[in-house]
Amino acid sequence: MNNNQNNVVKSFPETKTHQNKLFRLIKSTLLLSLLLFISIFALTAFFSSLPPSPARIFYSISSAVIPSSSYRSCNLSTHESGPTRLDHILFGLGGASKTWETRRVYSQLWWDPNTTRGFVWLDDNPPKMSPGRSFPPYRVSVRAWYSLSPTQNTPSSSDRMARILKESFELGLPGVRWFVMGDDDTVFFPENLVRVLSKYDHREMYYIGGSSESVEQDVMHGYETAFGGGGFAVSYGLACELVGILDGCINRYHNYYGSDEKVSACVAELGVPLTKEPGFHQLDVRGDVYGILAAHPVAPLVSLHHLVGAKPLFPGENQVDSLRRLLHAYKADPGLTIQQSFCYDHSRKWSVSISWGYTVQLYPSLISSKVLSVPLQTFHTWRSGSEGPFVFNTRPMRDDPCERPIIYYLDQIKEIGEGKTLSTYKRAAAADGKECAQPAYKNALSVENITVSASKTGPKKWMKAPRRECCEIRNSPTVYSNMRIMIRSCKPRESITI
Template identity: 55%
Template structure:
């Protein structure tokens, strides 16, 4: 399993019938849904079954449960970060936590106020207790809805509980390459990714599974820091350097303002219509001029060094057209080493601030390598051209 830890993670895969394959100790435990076939529906019977899992999970009566977290069969959870996010809230209060879609068309069609199920959502124990009392009647009232998440949302709103938004839940209702989005992740802990089987692999020249294994290799070293973006300037060379920790580095041979660097490159389309937008966040176009495009570096390996880590990123040379007036210094850079202290999960309980960077060794390029250190920003420090 990529993210499930048998001795740590508690939960179930909910199935409509008993599987024929052999279940092992390393497999996710499962439960069989019951009683869902009697409900009315228009679009999909499975949507009724999945929506009712909230009720069935509560009725299991497991001890010391604080939260019920739902996801799809193609959802990848980053569980340590999920725990960190939920730890900010009191499970004895009624909370419905998640995020909407990235594509405006999906939110217009379904709802801006709904937690999309592929990105996952969390329901506090207190809210689950109230949902369990009305769920069956509620499912019959909303038989005409399309998805399971829409049904849960409608039932939650009957109780009067709004969506608490957490931006680390990612439905990923996008098509094509998610690179631009993950290279400029919002300043929030990464909680989930969805639709990875419908998108380009996260790393070039690798399968989707191998890509996720590589991302997880960094995540397991420093969960709170995964894909957190830091950027800075090499004023001497007039470079803008952006780091998405554990994933990628971009080097631009021009000075871009911070507001542009934190804005995702649009390497993707909308989910339903395959158009250039609109999205629920701003994007910037990838220039057709190779000389205006950043040099890309992807994670090669990660080393745990006790209270910190060293990640190494290798230059990616794709089949795209090359700039005919390449920066001589940039051509020399084939590998970048990034050192950083591990990010304390408590960091997310305060108002977050993007961390700063420093070029080590005077910025010298030695044997094709550069060294960058990520650190806390000083009180008066700014990221200014």
């Protein structure tokens, strides 16, 4: 018994020594963990305040693959197959509560509550709202949880609008294949938008839109940025990946000017390039957009922007009424709207350029289609108001009336027979009142109206290469100073010698 007691007594100091060592080890571990956490937090705050740079590429990419807490899982296998329809598109329009009441008139022009889906996202409830369903319903953006800029107390409006994609996605609405972003004054042409997006698989990662027309804007904001006013489309496959990183990414690019530039930077972190479609029009130009629309590229017209304050599309009308006139033609034949065609009358040595549903230009001389396809410069750059440069070639609109075309604007349009339209264009007086006195011009000025007969474009028109068709000029009887020209079967960018 005594020996056992002695052994027990001797073990007490050894046990206490081991406990002290264990306590010191735990204390040291906790202290090191705390110091490490503080260091990581401080470094994160420091790097978040810096502008993005190539040196931080690893930081950006590694952050991009860490999903946020609000990330929703995607199951693309549940998506139905078949052609893309308008109800597969969810529009997300950026707006402000103070201006929505006045600017929504542009959305009313194209929005159909029975066929279009989406919302305009505002910073607050608008002060007043007139009743009606002919414009998009509104939602108020939530305040983002991401870190604020050290120099600002609240998130910027561009940060808020950059998150519209995320908020639209998180609504979880069924059957959405594409998220289309735009502004509250963007005029979309929905059927043509469907035709464009139908070419792409929404389950893949696609970022589709257009850049600015003015080089100075593209240099400043990036040629790989889809400008938001003209609208851009994000496939469901890309949205699944993008929404998981968007808040943290917006915080990294907080100092970028526009929401579209921020979204572009986030898309670039995922390695997805911009797919350009020429039917998206930011219209970063000042003055008269006539020259651009009269020589539209051979592609469906998808959107128009920056029309507030611009010269009306049709003379003698305000901009909203001008757009109504253009949309009237669009409803008659969406795929052919403002598509350019060429016709020649060699007996008179006349050249005719047609922007279907909008305008006709008559030249009392023979001009190559290569020249006619170049837009007349009736506009200036967006930022500096200079003569250029633009991302396309231009030709000058001369002061000399003998070097300008005789211009006609759409007067009326109607459907005739099975799948055909008849549109009439009326001669407009020169803006400066000057007319060329040369004999060739005097004969051409006797043409008061030009009528175009055309076959409608089918829904699959833009899914295949254009088919070459005839373009024929016929003259109706001359009634003194009023002469009418009939042009039949004109298709985009077709020309024929007659």
